[in-house]
Amino acid sequence: MPNTHIPGSQHSPNALSLAENVIKALSIDNLVFGLDDDDLKILLVKQTDPLHQGKWALPGGWIRYDENLRDAAYRLLEELTGVRDLYLEQLKTFGRVDRFPSERVVTIAYYALVSADKFSLVAGQSAADVSWQSVNKLPELVYDHAEIIEHGLKVLRHQVCHQPIGFNLLPEKFTLLQLQALYEAILNTTLDKPNFRRKIMKMNLLSPCNEKQQGVPHRAASLYRFDAEAYKHLSESGFAFEI
Amino acid sequence: MPNTHIPGSQHSPNALSLAENVIKALSIDNLVFGLDDDDLKILLVKQTDPLHQGKWALPGGWIRYDENLRDAAYRLLEELTGVRDLYLEQLKTFGRVDRFPSERVVTIAYYALVSADKFSLVAGQSAADVSWQSVNKLPELVYDHAEIIEHGLKVLRHQVCHQPIGFNLLPEKFTLLQLQALYEAILNTTLDKPNFRRKIMKMNLLSPCNEKQQGVPHRAASLYRFDAEAYKHLSESGFAFEI
DNA sequence: TTATCTTGTTGTCAGATGGACAATAAGCTA
DNA sequence: TAGCTTATTGTCCATCTGACAACAAGATAA
Numbered sequence: 001m002p003n004t005h006i007p008g009s010q011h012s013p014n015a016l017s018l019a020e021n022v023i024k025a026l027s028i029d030n031l032v033f034g035l036d037d038d039d040l041k042i043l044l045v046k047q048t049d050p051l052h053q054g055k056w057a058l059p060g061g062w063i064r065y066d067e068n069l070r071d072a073a074y075r076l077l078e079e080l081t082g083v084r085d086l087y088l089e090q091l092k093t094f095g096r097v098d099r100f101p102s103e104r105v106v107t108i109a110y111y112a113l114v115s116a117d118k119f120s121l122v123a124g125q126s127a128a129d130v131s132w133q134s135v136n137k138l139p140e141l142v143y144d145h146a147e148i149i150e151h152g153l154k155v156l157r158h159q160v161c162h163q164p165i166g167f168n169l170l171p172e173k174f175t176l177l178q179l180q181a182l183y184e185a186i187l188n189t190t191l192d193k194p195n196f197r198r199k200i201m202k203m204n205l206l207s208p209c210n211e212k213q214q215g216v217p218h219r220a221a222s223l224y225r226f227d228a229e230a231y232k233h234l235s236e237s238g239f240a241f242e243i
Numbered sequence: 244m245p246n247t248h249i250p251g252s253q254h255s256p257n258a259l260s261l262a263e264n265v266i267k268a269l270s271i272d273n274l275v276f277g278l279d280d281d282d283l284k285i286l287l288v289k290q291t292d293p294l295h296q297g298k299w300a301l302p303g304g305w306i307r308y309d310e311n312l313r314d315a316a317y318r319l320l321e322e323l324t325g326v327r328d329l330y331l332e333q334l335k336t337f338g339r340v341d342r343f344p345s346e347r348v349v350t351i352a353y354y355a356l357v358s359a360d361k362f363s364l365v366a367g368q369s370a371a372d373v374s375w376q377s378v379n380k381l382p383e384l385v386y387d388h389a390e391i392i393e394h395g396l397k398v399l400r401h402q403v404c405h406q407p408i409g410f411n412l413l414p415e416k417f418t419l420l421q422l423q424a425l426y427e428a429i430l431n432t433t434l435d436k437p438n439f440r441r442k443i444m445k446m447n448l449l450s451p452c453n454e455k456q457q458g459v460p461h462r463a464a465s466l467y468r469f470d471a472e473a474y475k476h477l478s479e480s481g482f483a484f485e486i
Numbered sequence: 487t488t489a490t491c492t493t494g495t496t497g498t499c500a501g502a503t504g505g506a507c508a509a510t511a512a513g514c515t516a
Numbered sequence: 517t518a519g520c521t522t523a524t525t526g527t528c529c530a531t532c533t534g535a536c537a538a539c540a541a542g543a544t545a546a
Contacts, residue, residue, distance in 0.1 A: 025266050026349060065347055069338040093336045093351050095312040104266060104308055108336050218492040219541040461521040462512040
């Protein structure tokens, strides 16, 4: 099992003074989002120590002294899930004086988006105490992790409307309805199919795969992929993504 | 003179081990924005030590062990400028391994908006080596401060279009043209006066002061103030601010 | 073979919005 | 009182948005 290094879970309260080669008082917590059908989920770790029996936590760990912040978040993700190449962005730094017991620990939260291709890999790869949980039905969480997730959801809901990042949650090739379902799941709303389709297509961000869905019991939809090059060009000439 | 506590400026390279009662390796840097007529400015501190002769830095300092992050940013701002009640938000945490010489220092950047009422107070209150600099003509900066400011500007330009925060840069009572000039200065663009006016007024976020500008050599414009209550109500019912 | 079901895709239309710009109003200065 | 500057209102048209109808394409079942 990879060393998940959750502050306060795998360590006793005075673990800080034992940890070697890390920046003391500074940790990483990762918000890993994935889409399970039409349900937005987040990756959580079950706590095993008696103090937090039954509670869950964000996966995280310590930042090494000679390691960039982003690299640390990335390393911790890979150690936990075995998955690389995720969309990863810094969320916010949380440092309330009493957020962590007995020691002052400031944590830098990152959020990651896992593509549908890798969704089932992520939790399977690692220990049984790591699992996807619906963001609409979160279990009890340790420390300020509920607050961090709440903020993360707020930012995700905003970002997804203003940056083309939602594609990172889909498989490489997807249908327009899958894309629509993604927005409906994240924003917790419903959208008009024809209008959504037009809006997306007008942006010229999708390139057709010239393929159709397979094995569906109805007319198969066309598959598209996100065209990162096109987005780069468009945004350089003042285009603003907007849902 | 207030103790500005710039990491690496007022301290020798091994200052970290001398500093008492702070979280080691963790600092705050503040991006303080203000509007000088139609020019967006940022508050910088001139470096005095021989190593950084002539360079400038963001005002910052150390976080105390028993102090919340936001409180630290606030305290440092007040110590430097004597001004309170600024709009203050966390920007991002910067921690590249080699961003700071000889010691690993991670810094949490905050950005503040200073109202036009207080603009001239801010730099005047403190030492001569603190001054407003146009964001379009920045001097040479120490460490990664140029990168931090660049990111801050990007975030400010985005936020100002999606949240009603621009008002924090104006005096309490302002004209519609002042508001327009603010957006033009920050976004570095020009806007159509009648259309801008309509767009703003339709939002119902401004309440009229029933007063007019004084001492202008032309027809005086009506004064308005931002109605925070109205915004609260509107945003609760799904309203999204958008310029 | 044909009806029927489900989803994909295109069309239509009224109302809202946004950008360009004309027109008028109000106050100061010469 | 004319002329200047800015404030404020009005108009027009292209585009966008949301609601919903209509048609197309497969798959399944009678």
